[in-house]
Amino acid sequence: MKSDLFGFLFSMWVLIIVGGGILVTILGPISISGFGELDWVIASVIKSIIALVLIVIWILILSKLKNWIFKKELKL
Amino acid sequence: MIDLLIPTIISCVVAFTIVFVMTPPLIKILEKRNFVVKDINKKENIMVVRPGGPVIIAGIIASELVLYAFLQMNEILAILITTSAAFVIGYVDDRKVMGGWFKPVALAVSAIPIIALGAYDSNLAFPLFGTVQIPILYIGLIVFMILITGNTINSIDVLNGVASGFMVIASFSLSICLFIVQNYEIAIVSLPLGFVSLAFYKYHKIPSKIFPGDSGALTFGAMYGAIAIVGGVEIIAAVALLPAIINSFLFLSSVKRIVEHRQIKGKPVEHTDDFRLKATDDKKAPITLVRLILAGGPMSEKQVAFAIFKLAIFSGILAIITAFMMGVLI
Numbered sequence: 473m474k475s476d477l478f479g480f481l482f483s484m485w486v487l488i489i490v491g492g493g494i495l496v497t498i499l500g501p502i503s504i505s506g507f508g509e510l511d512w513v514i515a516s517v518i519k520s521i522i523a524l525v526l527i528v529i530w531i532l533i534l535s536k537l538k539n540w541i542f543k544k545e546l547k548l
Numbered sequence: 549m550i551d552l553l554i555p556t557i558i559s560c561v562v563a564f565t566i567v568f569v570m571t572p573p574l575i576k577i578l579e580k581r582n583f584v585v586k587d588i589n590k591k592e593n594i595m596v597v598r599p600g601g602p603v604i605i606a607g608i609i610a611s612e613l614v615l616y617a618f619l620q621m622n623e624i625l626a627i628l629i630t631t632s633a634a635f636v637i638g639y640v641d642d643r644k645v646m647g648g649w650f651k652p653v654a655l656a657v658s659a660i661p662i663i664a665l666g667a668y669d670s671n672l673a674f675p676l677f678g679t680v681q682i683p684i685l686y687i688g689l690i691v692f693m694i695l696i697t698g699n700t701i702n703s704i705d706v707l708n709g710v711a712s713g714f715m716v717i718a719s720f721s722l723s724i725c726l727f728i729v730q731n732y733e734i735a736i737v738s739l740p741l742g743f744v745s746l747a748f749y750k751y752h753k754i755p756s757k758i759f760p761g762d763s764g765a766l767t768f769g770a771m772y773g774a775i776a777i778v779g780g781v782e783i784i785a786a787v788a789l790l791p792a793i794i795n796s797f798l799f800l801s802s803v804k805r806i807v808e809h810r811q812i813k814g815k816p817v818e819h820t821d822d823f824r825l826k827a828t829d830d831k832k833a834p835i836t837l838v839r840l841i842l843a844g845g846p847m848s849e850k851q852v853a854f855a856i857f858k859l860a861i862f863s864g865i866l867a868i869i870t871a872f873m874m875g876v877l878i
Contacts, residue, residue, distance in 0.1 A: 477840060478862055481790050485866045489873075492674030492783060499680045512683065520685040535801055542840060 480541050484534065491530050498522060555618035556736045563611035563740035567747035570603045575751070575758050587756065589707065589849045591823040599642045599761020600752065604744055605635040608771060611740035623778040624737055626667035627771060633658035634698055634770030638763030651702070651766070652695055658770060659694040663687060667778045674783055675873035690777050697773030697785075700792035702765040703799060706838060707853050709753035711760055714792065714860050715745035715768045721788045721864030722772065725871035726779050734779035741771050754850050784874070788867035791859040795837035802835040820846045 499522060504515040578584070578597035587594045608631055616624045637654040640646065662668055670686040671679040682689075705711035719742040726735035745768065751757045760768070776785030786793065814833030817825050826846040827839045841847070841855045 477794075477837075477859060480794065481859060481862060481866070484790055484794070485787055485870075488783060488787060489675055489870075493677040495672075496674050496677040496680045499682065500678070516682065516684040519680075519682050520688075523682060523685055534797070538798070538801070542835075 476541050480538065483537055487530060487534060491526065495523060495526055552732060552736055555615055556739065559611040559614045559740050560743045562614050563607045563743040564747045566610050567603050567607040567744050568750065570606060571600065571748065571751045571758060574600065574603050585759065589825065596756050596759055598759035599639065599763045600748060600758045601635055601638055601642065601761050601763025601767055604748055604760065604764045604767050605632060607744040607747065608740060608767065612737070615737055619733060621733065622665045623667045623734060626662045626665045626778055627737065627774040629661035630658050630694060630774045631767055631771040634766040635763050638761065638766035641762040651699060655695045655698045655766070655770065656691045659691045662690055662774060662777055669780050672782065673780060673874060675870050676876055689782065693777055693782060694770050694773040697789065698766045698769035700789060700796045701769030701772070702762060703796050704792045704837070705760060705765045707849050708756040709749060710853050710856055711765050711768065712745050712749040712752040713853065713857055716742060716749055717857060717860040717864050718788045719745055719772060721867050722775060722781065722785055725781055725784045725867050728868065728871040729781060729874050731779050734775065738775045738779065741775065754853065784867050784870050787870050788863050790863040791837060791856060798835040798837065798840070817842060824848050825852055
């Protein structure tokens, strides 16, 4: 059981690193022009929406991972 | 760096000494006032005083004021105000039973001083990949961070010594990480949290003489979150806190709503005849970190606490590796 927990911790860490990479790669280059002073606001809103979608996907993956790693224990 | 040595030593000594010296008198005062709760994991009818939050916040305020006298940084004020607000929220919850909504909403409000004092950088730094600028989303992240760190430390405060012991490991790991990323001033500001936790652990470890209560646990968690924000080490801080985050994640994904522990009907853990802890078969009970640790068979309270500390040390090592990776770009 304890090794499963260490494995889950390590998986979460890898997911954080990979998720961060995807976030930086996707959100980093986004910039909007043509709206004057609103450029940064619009870009920020778009980045926020994409980031939130990525976070939801991250949580879903984590949830599947949890069910897979602890499938025996979760049938308690 | 050398000029920071004196304030560092003074603040750490003040943090440790205040909690170490003031806790025994607080225990006596709380006993006199009959502020006691039953230690449910003991066979005998043992009553333990709570909350220890007042000495914890006293240690933090005194040590951070020492640092403010030397460094005069806005970041120290932001950490102090947010942490003090979290203490007040916890203390209200210690004295009066509040609804499940109270702590999340109030903790979110307690993050406002960090925003108002501008003690943050909206660039979110990731290891290996660099930073991303998210000005609007970062405001939400500040609120979310304080809420999560406060509640996760509170939710892991289930066994003797676990909340304070876990905090010792997580906060010293975070301080080491801040030194690694060369944020020396915030690293020094973060040290008192570790020393306050260490001094409190002396009285909180099994068999507990005092419980931190919501006021203590929220103070620990909110200060940790505030340091992560003002130090710009949000991802590293989350990694060091992973066992507590897993506990909250497992709890929320099994209960599927924000609810106080006391409102949960099923019991995730029960006692054997010799009063060791064992996981229940109750399908209504939430999945928790302790329940998963016990899935392999019954363990004593001390064994479970040490299993949690081992997970915390593992996360602390991952956090330190993450801090080294911050300096590497691919």
